[in-house]
Amino acid sequence: MKVLVxxxxxxxxxxIVEEALKQxxxxxxxNRGNNQELFPQLETIIGDRTEDLSLxxxxxxxxxxxxxxxxxxxxxxxxxxxxxxxxxxxxISSISVYKDWAVNxxxxxxxxQSLTDDQVNEIGYGTSEQINEHYGALKxxxxxxxxxxxxxKTFSIRAGLLVGPHDYTDRFTYWVERIQKGGKVFVPGRKxxxxxxxxxxxxxxxxxxxxxxxxxxxxxxxxPAEMLTMENFLKxxxxxxxxxxxxxxxxxxxxxxKEIAPWSQLPLWIPETTPLPGQKEPWIxxxxxxxxxxxxxxxxxxxxxxxxxxxxxxxxxxGSRKKTAGLTLQLEKELLEEYLNE
Numbered sequence: 001m002k003v004l005v006x007x008x009x010x011x012x013x014x015x016i017v018e019e020a021l022k023q024x025x026x027x028x029x030x031n032r033g034n035n036q037e038l039f040p041q042l043e044t045i046i047g048d049r050t051e052d053l054s055l056x057x058x059x060x061x062x063x064x065x066x067x068x069x070x071x072x073x074x075x076x077x078x079x080x081x082x083x084x085x086x087x088x089x090x091x092i093s094s095i096s097v098y099k100d101w102a103v104n105x106x107x108x109x110x111x112x113q114s115l116t117d118d119q120v121n122e123i124g125y126g127t128s129e130q131i132n133e134h135y136g137a138l139k140x141x142x143x144x145x146x147x148x149x150x151x152x153k154t155f156s157i158r159a160g161l162l163v164g165p166h167d168y169t170d171r172f173t174y175w176v177e178r179i180q181k182g183g184k185v186f187v188p189g190r191k192x193x194x195x196x197x198x199x200x201x202x203x204x205x206x207x208x209x210x211x212x213x214x215x216x217x218x219x220x221x222x223x224p225a226e227m228l229t230m231e232n233f234l235k236x237x238x239x240x241x242x243x244x245x246x247x248x249x250x251x252x253x254x255x256x257x258k259e260i261a262p263w264s265q266l267p268l269w270i271p272e273t274t275p276l277p278g279q280k281e282p283w284i285x286x287x288x289x290x291x292x293x294x295x296x297x298x299x300x301x302x303x304x305x306x307x308x309x310x311x312x313x314x315x316x317x318x319g320s321r322k323k324t325a326g327l328t329l330q331l332e333k334e335l336l337e338e339y340l341n342e
Contacts, residue, residue, distance in 0.1 A: 001025045001212060004061040004086065006049065006078065007068035009035035011166050012092065012159075015204035016065055017042070023208055030056060031068075049074055050125045053081045063088040063211050066146075070135075071126040072115075075142040079149035088214050090155040090207060091146045095220060096136035097158060101270070101283040107290040108158070108218045113137035143218065155215055157207060160222025160289060161197040161268075164307055165314035171267035172197060174326030176312050179237035182244045186332045186339070188255045188269045191231040195268060196287040198223040199307045206299050219294045224301045230268070233304065240308045250339050258335065260327075267325045 003020050007013045008029050017039060020027050029039065033046035047055045049068070064086045069075040079089060095101075097112040113136045115123075120141060123130050131138060143156045163172035178185055203221055231247075238245055252273050255266065262270050270276070270286040291299065327335070 001062040004064040006066040012200045013067040019204045019208045065090040072141045097140035101285040102281040104285045104288040112140040156218045162200045163197045164199040170323040170325040180241040194287040196222045236304045
């Protein structure tokens, strides 16, 4: 295939490009040129999707994969530009589209968030603050816009938490690095609470194969295939890093009373017993998203240990730096002392 990748040089996008090349496809990149050293051999059209879509005017591709469509206006303009230039369009969406994660086993038919036309128009291309505030609703509307403009040609990927090398969020990496350091590790909630994520390389491989097959529709895509618990994940981290870490499982009530922020200060944790601010019920379904549709189309996963190992090796190349997620060692020490004393 001739594939246009919109974005394609940061995290998931770089693996999509690598996988497309591995599978023998011809790739053109359209992005702002922030990482031109990554794929110097490829045709790269440098431009901003909000200003420079005319640069795509003379192109023709079998498929386009859009890794950076965050607002309906941006997706509307892109899909209209590409309508007569492609046969297939992949939109990278998110499981954040759902109205909540308050029930288990959420499949693709579960209600999504919504925005009014006035809200969409007011947001436009969106500021980072607007995109963060309305992220799920914007993604849901983007899916709808793409399907409206490219009916029966759109493949929407509702991705779960993406992990692996080059994950700039540090949410997964926090635990790998923390376990590697050893000592007593503060862990929230019960040992057997479920956990879901997908290595970005596995997602990229599956996407490119399904694009080649011209699959369309909406798919939840996270993993693994069988239930993973937080304890099993952390034990894999201990094994891979040959760590002497001692896991201290803190009662969820203690953690919430200390006003420790889920997901950011304690990644991979959403309270199971108390609602998040602004919610009526706890989000017990956060890590039980139904992925049967994707599994039936051949979604596979590498071993957890491989993802942990590769993430650690990549993280070690970054040197000492302030992480964007996770507890500081000082705050963790204080929490451990108080919890163990209680």
